[in-house]
Amino acid sequence: MVSWNKILGLTSVGVATALLGIVAFDVPYVKSVYFLRIDLANATASTAAANQTTPFVDLGALGFCTDLKDGRGLQCSPAKIGYALSEAGQFINGTLPPALSAGVNAVASTLTKVLVLHVVAFGIALISFAFAILAFCGAPIADCCSSCFCGFAGSAAFAVFIFDVAFFQIIKKRVQDEGNAGGAVMGNAIYLTLFAFLLLFITPILFLLGRCCGCLMPDTHSHSHHKGMN
Template sequence: MVSWNKILGLASVTAATALLGMVAFDVPYFKSVYFLRIDLGNGTASAAAVNQTNPFVDLGALGFCTDLKDGHGLQCSEAHVGYNLSEASKFLNGTLPPALTASVNAVASTLTKVLVLHIVAFGIALLSFGFALLAFFGAPIADCCSSCFCGFAGSAAFAVFIFDIAFFELIKKRVQAEGNAGAAIMGNALYLTLIAWLLLFITPILFLIGRCCGCCIPDSHPSHSKHKDYN
């Protein structure tokens, strides 16, 4: 019979791996998931209420998507490590909007290279999922390996989450420095990364509790030892 801790541990690491996968391959692949949105309107947009009629650029780990509200719909860059927002010029006829000026691009082109760490965190979580699956089917050493890799993946997820916050703040300051030219809005990928980190944080605890309880619970099977026959 599979113990409850293995079931919860597998479910937890599966959910965390799926979330990190969505974040690692967000825009231009998962177009509804992004780290940061640069609203190219008049700078009145906020995280609480985004004006969907304004043109925008969504930044992801491997590229960006933009909807300039010019009738062409959502258009995305090619996926590659490290990108420059000046690539958006091929989607429009004319000069880049003020929020995508050289000062913003200088920061973005450097920081987007570091976003590849999300793919590294996803890879480690994928290994942890593999060991959790083996532990679920009864491989003894897989429990320990899954806990170790969960710890590594959780540490990586937490590190990239901190970087994401810094990434957002730096781009936000650059956009605001351009005056009334747009607004930087925090994306949902940051929240997904945070949730994934929390799941990876509790998974080793679940495996540990299961091992400790398994050692302490007495054998419930009837004993087959011989009893003395008293005459």
């Protein structure tokens, strides 16, 4: 019989791994998930939903997508580690908006290289999920390995979450310094990373509780067998 802690552990690691995978391959692949939305129209909207009616650029881990509201729809950059916002010039006729000025671009070009850590966190979580499957199938040493890699993945997810918040604040301030009233809006990828971290943090606790409960529960089979002998 499979214990409840293994079922919950496998489920939570699986969900966390999926979330980290979505975040790692968000814009330009998963276009509805992004870290930061920069308003290009100097509007005063403060939410992503409000900004959907004005030109914007969404920043992801490996690239960006922009919709200039010019009838061409959403257009995305090639996926690569570290990218420059000046590349949006290929989609814009004329000069770049103030929100994509040289000052903003210089900071973003450096910070976007660090976003590749999301791919690293996803890779570690994937290893943890593989060990969780082995533990679910009954491999004894897999329990320990899954908890260990789960801790690594949780630490990595927490580290990239802190970076995401700092990334958002730095870019937002730099955009606002350029006189952009709308500024930048935090994207849903940051919240998905936080949720993945919480799941990876809880999973080792579930495994530990399962082991403790297993140790505290009496061996009913042995007890009944001993009673029959008497």
